[in-house]
Amino acid sequence: MEIARTVERRFACEDGDLEPGESMTVPGDVAVALYRNEHGDYFATADTCTHEDWSLGEDSDLEGNEVVCPLHMARFDIRSGEALCFPATIALQTYEVQVDDGKVYVLA
């Protein structure tokens, strides 16, 4: 039987701390990668690349709404988590992002 995890609203950063095109890791029980695309919109996925053990929040390249893992160049859509090219074949879990009173939160 699978035991459901409680979703927690986790403070990530102040709105504006993350420049468009940047990402960061939000630590916690489940590490989350928070991205800000070139339009200033926030998205969040699991921090660890589904190919191997690499932190996308700490080190990746954001191109539009795609994150590129620099280790073996897998690409993911940060809106859906979809794996867009080999060697990654498994999607990233995505998480809701909320901006509230100048603070950015992830629900994970």
Ligand code: FES
């Ligand atoms: S660890 Fe990300 S593509 Fe291999």
